[in-house]
Amino acid sequence: MHYRLAVTPVENFRIREVIPIKYCPFVKRFAKPYLHKSNYVNMLYQERxxxxxAMLRVLFFIKQPVLVIVTEDSPRTVIQEILSGQMELLFKGQKPLLLQPGGYDILQLNTDEYALVMQPGVCEMLRFEFxxxxxxxxxxxxxxxxxxxKLKLGKSAYFGHRQVDEKLQALQEEMLYCRAFTEDEQEWFNDKLDEVFEMVTEQGVLK
Structure with a gap:
């Protein structure tokens, strides 16, 4: 994921590897954290x-209303869950989608831009990318x-919504709190990513 602020005058995120003490309690063990700072929103970003x-976790500490433009490096299917807070997702030519807790959304993301509409508060997002x-x-x-x-259509789109069952919930929590730095740990984490993929694809096609 690549982020930029849709603001005037132009402001870019400043990326910090040293996490301030006040953000340390929010860091999980599975990946190195980075803090993306701006006058509008600070993002605590972790990706493995x-x-x-891939598994990504982003906490948005939103200071004032802002539109954030997002792009992806390559086409992918994303399983995205909002754990707390809310925001709006905007795809070109489609109705705004309210992202909030309660199940996960299936998104088909291509390399075209899409946007997140943010209001002051804290929003926690967990994503699995394939x-x-x-x-x-x-x-x-x-x-x-x-x-x-769906990806062959060449544009990003909302695809569907499903509930998070107990098995997937337990797997997510296990992965968030694990380490994945040694070779054995990385192999274990890779197996868990495969397990998530199998779990969500076994639920069948969406009508």
Missing amino acids: NMDGF EESVMKTVNKTSTVKQWLD
């Missing part, structure tokens, strides 16, 4: 990427085929 499958190039190499269930077909 394993061979095209790159198109990697999905083409796995066993193509009906769900995977459906996801790949």
Whole structure:
């Protein structure tokens, strides 16, 4: 994910590797944290990427209303859950989508821009990303085929919504609190990412 602020005068995020003490209680163990600072919103960003499958966690500390433009490096299907707070998601030519706690959203993200509309407060987002190039190499269930077909359209879009069951909830919490730095830990984490992918694709196609 690449972020930029849609503000005048232009302001860029300032990225810090040293996390201020007040943000340290919010850091999870699974990945190195980075703080993206601005006058509008500070973002505590953590990402662990394993061979095209990734888990991201972002806490948005929103100081004033702002529009944040987002782009992706390559097409991917995203399983996104808002754990606390809320924001609006804007895709070109589509109705605004309110992102809030209660289940996860399935998003087909291409390389076109989309936007997040933020209001003051704190919003926590958890994402699992599955790159198109990697999905083409796995066993193509009906769900995977459906996801790949949607990505062929070439534009980002909201695809569907599902509830988080107890098994997925437990798996998310386990991954957030694990370490993934040694070779064995990274292998374990990679297996868990595969497990998440299998879990969400086994739920079948969306009508």
